[in-house]
Amino acid sequence: MNKKAKIISAAAAGIAAIGLAIGAVVLNHEDDSVPTVSSIVETTEPPATEPPTLPRYEYVPSESGMTERAKMLLKKNKDIYGWIKIDNTQVDYPVVRDPGEIPEGVAMYGGQALEYNSFYLDHGLDMNYLREGTLFMDWRDNFGSIEEDQSENIVIYGHNMANNTMFGSLRRYRQDYEFYEQAPFIELSSNYRDYDYVIFAFLITSGNWYTDFVYWDMEELDTPEEFNSYLEQVHSRQMIDTGIDVQPGDKLLTLSTCYADEDNSRFLVVARRLRDGEVAGDLSSVKHTDEYIKAQSEKNEESAEN
Secondary structure (H helix, E strand, C coil): CCCCCCCCCHHHHHHHHHHHHHHHCCECCCCCCCCCECCCCCCCCCCCCCCCCCCCCCCCCCCCCCCHHHHHHHCCCCCEEEEEECCCCCCEEEEEECCCCECCCCHHHCCCCECCCCHHHCECCCCCECCCCCCEECCCCCCCCCHHHCCCEEEEECCECCCCCECHHHHHHHHCHHHHHCCCEEEEECCCCEEEEEEEEEEEEECCCCCCCCHHHCCCCCCHHHHHHHHHHHHHHECCCCCECCCECECEEEEEEEEECCCCEEEEEEEEECCCCCECCEHHHCCECHHHHHHHHHHHHHHHHC
């Protein structure tokens, strides 16, 4: 699809990157104080036993038009753009799209002027202050009813909460590589239909504006060159080789959360939408690269000989 709002001045780019990157930090402050960035990222705390902060909704997908769940949620918040769920994790939440730069005086956003990708860092679906914020898409993402117009790469930001809420439970992928086999699929629903994705990489990268991989500014991968450039950056940093085949034309999904404040790094989970014939829940139905299949075959042969 066509690019939009991609040409940013050097100064604005710095501000954008900082604003976008901070979408994954852990906040540590009292409820009535000004939010500050904490250096605490990892924790040995057990998962929270209290009910999830955000409510869960049952819904029936609509064959045409908006789903019943979307209609209900949009009554609560006009920024709702969908729902994300990952089995065997605590990720099961509504997703909003950031409203973009907010001028001073807009009552529903608190009346203060705000940069893009900042409001939902510490606000809930009810628009009130909430320490863990809300999972939100980049303000430029298109995830509407017309699939041809949807962004090639949907980027969703969420806090790395110590109690595993929001995107906190994503840390399991990098802490235990075998966990990938338990949760390789992501369900991302728009306001109109459900989509399934398969994770093909997870990685640690910089959240600084001067990095050579500005992933937060790579939503509209309109050409094969742009798509492959994004893919090369992801593969060069990936923690394991999943062997999933990814090609220009595939729709991508990038989940971004904090890794460490010391170097302003981020942990990304990157997936592609399932193709015709591929089945969510069945990793064997998903297309793998020829190189990966060959390597696995050789590995199995060596194991059999030994």
